[in-house]
Amino acid sequence: MTDLNKLKIAEARDLLRKGELTARELTETHIKAVDEADVLNAYIEKTPEIALEQADKADAMIKAGDAPAMAGIPVGIKDLFATKGVHTQACSKILDGFKPEYESTVTQKLWDNGAVMLGKVNMDEFAMGSSNETSYYGPVKNPWRRGDTDTVPGGSSGGSVAAVAGFAAMGATASDTGGSIRQPAAFTGTFGIKPTYGRCSRYGMVAFASSLDQAGTITRDVRDGAIMLEAISGFDSKDSTSVDVAVPNFEAALTGDIRGMKIGIPKEYYLDGMSSELEALWQKGIEWLKAAGAEIVDISLPHTKYALPTYYIVAPAEASSNLARYDGVRYGLRETVEGGGLEDMYEATRAAGFGDEVKRRIMIGTYVLSAGYYDAYYLKAQKVRQLISNDFKEAFKSVDAILTPTAPSAAFAPGEKSDDPLAMYLNDVFTVPASLAGLPGSSVPAGLDEGGLPLGLQVLGKPWDEETVLKVSGVLEEAASFNHEPKVWWR
Amino acid sequence: MTYIIQGAHDDFEVVIGLEIHAQVTSNAKLFSGAATEFGAEPNAQVSLVDAAMPGMLPTINEECIRQAVRSGIALGAQINKFSKFDRKNYFYADLPQGYQISQFSHPIVGEGVVTVDLEGGKTKEIGVERIHLEQDAGKSMHDQHPQFTYVDLNRSGVALMEIVSKPDMRSPEEAAAYVTKIRTILRYIGSCDGNMEQGSMRADVNVSVRKHGEPFGTRCELKNINSVRFVRQAIEVEARRQVDIIESGGVVDQETRLFDPNKGETRSMRSKEEAHDYRYFPCPDLLPVEFDDDFIEAARESLPELPDAKKNRFMEELGLNDYTAGVLVAEKESADFFEVLVDALAKKAGKDAGKVAVKASNWLTGDLFGALNKASKTITESPVSAAQGADLLALIEDGTISGRIAKDVFEVMFETGKDAEAIVEEKGLKQVSDTGEIEKIIDEVIAANPGQVEQYRGGKDKLIGFFVGQVMKATGGKANPGVVNKLLKPKLDG
Numbered sequence: 002m003t004d005l006n007k008l009k010i011a012e013a014r015d016l017l018r019k020g021e022l023t024a025r026e027l028t029e030t031h032i033k034a035v036d037e038a039d040v041l042n043a044y045i046e047k048t049p050e051i052a053l054e055q056a057d058k059a060d061a062m063i064k065a066g067d068a069p070a071m072a073g074i075p076v077g078i079k080d081l082f083a084t085k086g087v088h089t090q091a092c093s094k095i096l097d098g099f100k101p102e103y104e105s106t107v108t109q110k111l112w113d114n115g116a117v118m119l120g121k122v123n124m125d126e127f128a129m130g131s132s133n134e135t136s137y138y139g140p141v142k143n144p145w146r147r148g149d150t151d152t153v154p155g156g157s158s159g160g161s162v163a164a165v166a167g168f169a170a171m172g173a174t175a176s177d178t179g180g181s182i183r184q185p186a187a188f189t190g191t192f193g194i195k196p197t198y199g200r201c202s203r204y205g206m207v208a209f210a211s212s213l214d215q216a217g218t219i220t221r222d223v224r225d226g227a228i229m230l231e232a233i234s235g236f237d238s239k240d241s242t243s244v245d246v247a248v249p250n251f252e253a254a255l256t257g258d259i260r261g262m263k264i265g266i267p268k269e270y271y272l273d274g275m276s277s278e279l280e281a282l283w284q285k286g287i288e289w290l291k292a293a294g295a296e297i298v299d300i301s302l303p304h305t306k307y308a309l310p311t312y313y314i315v316a317p318a319e320a321s322s323n324l325a326r327y328d329g330v331r332y333g334l335r336e337t338v339e340g341g342g343l344e345d346m347y348e349a350t351r352a353a354g355f356g357d358e359v360k361r362r363i364m365i366g367t368y369v370l371s372a373g374y375y376d377a378y379y380l381k382a383q384k385v386r387q388l389i390s391n392d393f394k395e396a397f398k399s400v401d402a403i404l405t406p407t408a409p410s411a412a413f414a415p416g417e418k419s420d421d422p423l424a425m426y427l428n429d430v431f432t433v434p435a436s437l438a439g440l441p442g443s444s445v446p447a448g449l450d451e452g453g454l455p456l457g458l459q460v461l462g463k464p465w466d467e468e469t470v471l472k473v474s475g476v477l478e479e480a481a482s483f484n485h486e487p488k489v490w491w492r
Numbered sequence: 493m494t495y496i497i498q499g500a501h502d503d504f505e506v507v508i509g510l511e512i513h514a515q516v517t518s519n520a521k522l523f524s525g526a527a528t529e530f531g532a533e534p535n536a537q538v539s540l541v542d543a544a545m546p547g548m549l550p551t552i553n554e555e556c557i558r559q560a561v562r563s564g565i566a567l568g569a570q571i572n573k574f575s576k577f578d579r580k581n582y583f584y585a586d587l588p589q590g591y592q593i594s595q596f597s598h599p600i601v602g603e604g605v606v607t608v609d610l611e612g613g614k615t616k617e618i619g620v621e622r623i624h625l626e627q628d629a630g631k632s633m634h635d636q637h638p639q640f641t642y643v644d645l646n647r648s649g650v651a652l653m654e655i656v657s658k659p660d661m662r663s664p665e666e667a668a669a670y671v672t673k674i675r676t677i678l679r680y681i682g683s684c685d686g687n688m689e690q691g692s693m694r695a696d697v698n699v700s701v702r703k704h705g706e707p708f709g710t711r712c713e714l715k716n717i718n719s720v721r722f723v724r725q726a727i728e729v730e731a732r733r734q735v736d737i738i739e740s741g742g743v744v745d746q747e748t749r750l751f752d753p754n755k756g757e758t759r760s761m762r763s764k765e766e767a768h769d770y771r772y773f774p775c776p777d778l779l780p781v782e783f784d785d786d787f788i789e790a791a792r793e794s795l796p797e798l799p800d801a802k803k804n805r806f807m808e809e810l811g812l813n814d815y816t817a818g819v820l821v822a823e824k825e826s827a828d829f830f831e832v833l834v835d836a837l838a839k840k841a842g843k844d845a846g847k848v849a850v851k852a853s854n855w856l857t858g859d860l861f862g863a864l865n866k867a868s869k870t871i872t873e874s875p876v877s878a879a880q881g882a883d884l885l886a887l888i889e890d891g892t893i894s895g896r897i898a899k900d901v902f903e904v905m906f907e908t909g910k911d912a913e914a915i916v917e918e919k920g921l922k923q924v925s926d927t928g929e930i931e932k933i934i935d936e937v938i939a940a941n942p943g944q945v946e947q948y949r950g951g952k953d954k955l956i957g958f959f960v961g962q963v964m965k966a967t968g969g970k971a972n973p974g975v976v977n978k979l980l981k982p983k984l985d986g
Contacts, residue, residue, distance in 0.1 A: 083547045103540055205547040211776035241551050241778050319776050322579050325590020326544040343585055370771035379773060
């Protein structure tokens, strides 16, 4: 069989169960595809031996007839998920050589489900970035190019989306703090879903901003997203913020029936200077849902404009504290100064170990928590965060889901925004509000811009209602019939 | 008595507030499952959470919450059904996370009050501001290698209660009494073992001085004092230092200082300018701690009788005086020993506890405490158990042996751990109460001392003591003194 690596998870699952395909074949094909995609720089650590071992285990599970949905499915793992004995550095130099003695809950659930690890995928350092240009391991290239010009894959889950869009993984784990799943999904024509905060355990996930970080998935379509998300969801007593609610059968939610459902269109998401093609795409999305029987409701989320500034106070504040543990004392990089003391070691280690963007956010975070500034920044941001959350609560009294664009533009060129942090931060303008409110959200590939690059639409749902997000996403996907693939240039 | 520091010109008063750090008695740490036992090999009791490995998350140990609530109730304090954990951010090698998880804005326990016992039976009420839970840090060891500092993380993450007093103390004695009382209460309820030498309890002491009637002066914080005696000394030394500064026209700087018991001085650790900006903010890894009235009630019901209540009972029901009751309740083990002793004795002697309690307390605080003291043993190491003590005292009660013989028997018991009855039997120390036998000896004594008999009969009444002594001597001290007295007088009187 050719092009095994282009199969969707659901298709492969069915073939595996019918015995028409083995996990080993599927995995071998993918190992090759991973090697051929080296130029994308999606993988920063390949684990073919582990993959084959897991594939054989999966084949045994499948033979025994009780294989879970992810059995034998080769996936990429974002570098911030702890994988026992395997490179886990959140793509930072400061964790140089770190291999944990433990497994994150999310990846453990995948292995328990029979999934196959192809390797660890690239990301922005500590998930701080929107273009995957801050990684210690170098930038990731988007399989999608504007003509012959490279584009960024988005971030921070740039390696996850590049691997999936580049057919070098059937799915990938990702994490979203302010849009790190949805924005890169939009840039690469993939489906990304971030569940409700508390749906997936954060145990073993290198922390960026604890109150926002949430694991999720990147897949090539909505059904695959439903399958993979279900596999990594669930309560975990090792994470106090994970919530003990039942995990539904997400795939079963994909009925395609949204008749009578109310979809909110927030007026505040019409930005000045929004490109006409993006606005047109959004309008198309509205028409598609209407055509499928949904009722379109204009809504207001009045505090939307404060979301980005709020996010860039709360997230760096938590990050400045979360990243204090990287001090050169116990693991990772240690830089010492001849004749120097403890303080010198801290300074040298952190100066050498963190990249510019991480340092910038640590400094912002330290500043906003400092005596004399706490009330004006951090405390006020927390209050605004509550108002933003209340906006959504109010809106969800009258609608079942919300439809917006995912990102203000399609993928841009490397270096285009990396010298202008504010322009870079604007990438998250549509995704950040839902992150602050802890809501589930997805990005569905919905069309191409005039340069032939994918654009995504974002679906937001009520807390714990990933089913509606998936259902609406499925309808959009069907209507958009997005069958585009990037031209393979990287082999 | 007011404690006054005399300066060259004025008299000064000292104002003291304490922060007591008490290690919560629990099998596991505050936010991890690692063990907390004292004395383990360095870094043998460290979980991935305690070492702050990437991606590790704290989860609250409910037992620590329960113990904090029990402690709050025991200190008569407000229990907060809603509290929160915050991060206190600072860098140090033995602080793996780069922050300590503590409670800053919403502590688990609010205001309370403790009655401390002062000399001469006086008491004073000292306010408790709050109790909050926090993680302990690890230990830096600077003496293991010429160039490097080693870090032991066994203590990292161990649960501490920080008990913050109000600035209500006005003398080293009051501060010492406060620490002692807090320690006693926590030990009673079992929320902290109070072992100051092993570091399970230590105090930060805030000291300032002022002339009478003036507002509070600038305070200095004396860190990590680990004995009641040092608390007292540190305050004396620091108050004197501050008075000297003021009297010589200087200004006391607000700073953190270290007490050096060897040199008897305090030294500056860091000034206010060098103080950390801890950047407290709510710990996003933990949910607020919330519980209901049932949780509080269950904690209340689990409390034993507290020392003040016990002391009152010892005085009112058992007739002990204030001093003795105070001595007995100071250590839970002594009070427990006493209660077993009294119960066993009352049962054996067939009398009310109230009838035998004073005798029991006298023997315990006199004979047993004396012997333990001499042997440098604690009450829990006593070679004579409470039941054995009761046996001994019962032998006095029923007249088997005299009080004097009992002292000899006790000595043997303390040395050998044998039972009183066995010793009495073995050594033939049984008291002679047989009137016939005693009468015979009296007759012999009278016959042998005609001169003294003459003098007695001539009006020298006091000589009766001589005759009692002679009879006792002749019986090797075993004659029942009551019986001797009763029989001797009529015979002498003729």
